[in-house]
Amino acid sequence: MLDKLERLPADTILGLAAACRADPNPDKVDLTLGVYMDEQGLCPVFDAVRQAQQALVAEERTKVYMPPAGDEMFNLGMQRLVLGNDSPALRDKRVGSVQAPGGCGALRIGAEIIRAAAPDARVWVSDPTWPVHFPLLGSSGLKFETYRYYDPVSHGVDFDAMVTDLEQAREGDVVLLHGCCHNPCGADLAIEQWGVIAAMAQRQGFLPFVDFAYQGLGDGLEEDAAGLRLIVERVPEVIIAASCSKNMGLYRERTGIALFVCRDEANAQALVSQALVAARRIYSMPPAHGALLAGRILASDTLSASWRSELDAMCRRINGLRTALRHKLEEKSGRDFGFIEREKGMFSFLGLSPEQALRLRSERSVYMLDSSRINVAGVNARNIDYLAQAVASVL
Numbered sequence: 001m002l003d004k005l006e007r008l009p010a011d012t013i014l015g016l017a018a019a020c021r022a023d024p025n026p027d028k029v030d031l032t033l034g035v036y037m038d039e040q041g042l043c044p045v046f047d048a049v050r051q052a053q054q055a056l057v058a059e060e061r062t063k064v065y066m067p068p069a070g071d072e073m074f075n076l077g078m079q080r081l082v083l084g085n086d087s088p089a090l091r092d093k094r095v096g097s098v099q100a101p102g103g104c105g106a107l108r109i110g111a112e113i114i115r116a117a118a119p120d121a122r123v124w125v126s127d128p129t130w131p132v133h134f135p136l137l138g139s140s141g142l143k144f145e146t147y148r149y150y151d152p153v154s155h156g157v158d159f160d161a162m163v164t165d166l167e168q169a170r171e172g173d174v175v176l177l178h179g180c181c182h183n184p185c186g187a188d189l190a191i192e193q194w195g196v197i198a199a200m201a202q203r204q205g206f207l208p209f210v211d212f213a214y215q216g217l218g219d220g221l222e223e224d225a226a227g228l229r230l231i232v233e234r235v236p237e238v239i240i241a242a243s244c245s246k247n248m249g250l251y252r253e254r255t256g257i258a259l260f261v262c263r264d265e266a267n268a269q270a271l272v273s274q275a276l277v278a279a280r281r282i283y284s285m286p287p288a289h290g291a292l293l294a295g296r297i298l299a300s301d302t303l304s305a306s307w308r309s310e311l312d313a314m315c316r317r318i319n320g321l322r323t324a325l326r327h328k329l330e331e332k333s334g335r336d337f338g339f340i341e342r343e344k345g346m347f348s349f350l351g352l353s354p355e356q357a358l359r360l361r362s363e364r365s366v367y368m369l370d371s372s373r374i375n376v377a378g379v380n381a382r383n384i385d386y387l388a389q390a391v392a393s394v395l
């Protein structure tokens with residue numbers, strides 16, 4: 001029976017990251033996977049995580065299952081981090097949450113809830129979006145529609161086209177929004193544009209579903225949450241999938257949360273009960289380690305201050321790299337790369353064709369996705385000249 005199964009191609013992003021790791025060229029440049037890398041090309045452990053981990057190891061007395069909804073300290077800390085300390089929805093107890101295995105687990109739990117509430121819901125996703133959205137949400141049975149989002153000519157959001165397309169989203173539909181640091185294009189909505197989308201959701205009755213994986217890596221923790229909080233303030237029902245992979249560096253610990261902003265407390269509790277049944281069907285209980293660390297950090301003034309300042313430094317470094325890369329590319333190619341500086345978070349498209357991206361890989365060992373999405377955090381003082389020269393050579 002099993003021998004009928006054929007070998008499948010590797011995941012596009014993970015497969016390219018593996019190809020880069022296997023490349024013996026000492027000058028290779030890895031701009032594939034969305035992980036933060038420091039000047040040495042390493043993905044660091046936050047000092048606050050290290051400290052929380054030492055305390056946890058010293059105190060931990062059991063490895064018994066986590067409660068199905070996850071660690072309470074983590075859930076409360078994350079609710080405040082995402083929605084804000086003075087969130088009216090939190091004050092009114094209209095928010096339910098369950099800890100999930102990473103942002104991906106949270107997205108999948110959100111999809112299960114949507115499917116239970118509206119089996120025929122169409123999920124509107126931006127064109128382009130993170131490719132994994134399709135299998136992750138689609139495997140729960142949901143169907144997709146796309147809305148135009150990124151304009152490759154202006155290298156920005158084509159907001160008129162987005163609005164035109166979303167005018168067709170109706171009650172019972174879901175609109176997936178990237179809370180900040182759009183993956184893959186880095187072009188984010190301005191706050192006024194979030195206001196327009198919120199008004200459309202109110203008028204047309206669609207449900208906003210916010211993928212919030214990069215809080216703190218665009219302009220800062222509070223700034224990056226502004227659009228999402230505006231939606232939550234104005235729209236009665238919102239689902240959010242948040243992740244601690246990037247902003248706490250807890251990638252391998254699979255630490256995320258699904259938040260359900262509901263019309264009232266009873267409905268929030270109902271959604272948590274639904275999420276627990278969905279989780280039991282898929283993975284039963286969430287993993288412990290990352291959430292126990294994140295919960296401690298968020299609950300401690302000292303650890304929190306240390307984490308925030310380290311995250312802030314990462315955010316500033318990414319923005320500094322954006323400026324440096326823009327200038328370096330302009331110097332080597334004579335073309336305008338100003339958009340790189342305007343975009344946010346880890347990703348930008350360089351505006352190359354798949355053939356050019358392929359040439360960069362095969363001729364220069366510069367690895368980016370075929371769409372020319374780069375992880376800006378993979379740039380450093382040692383590779384920036386080589387990278388810019390290589391890009392200029394294929395233009």
Ligand code: LMR
Pocket residue numbers: 013032033034035130132183
């Ligand atoms: C990415 O887009 O590179 C990251 O979100 C990592 C992943 O799982 O694809």
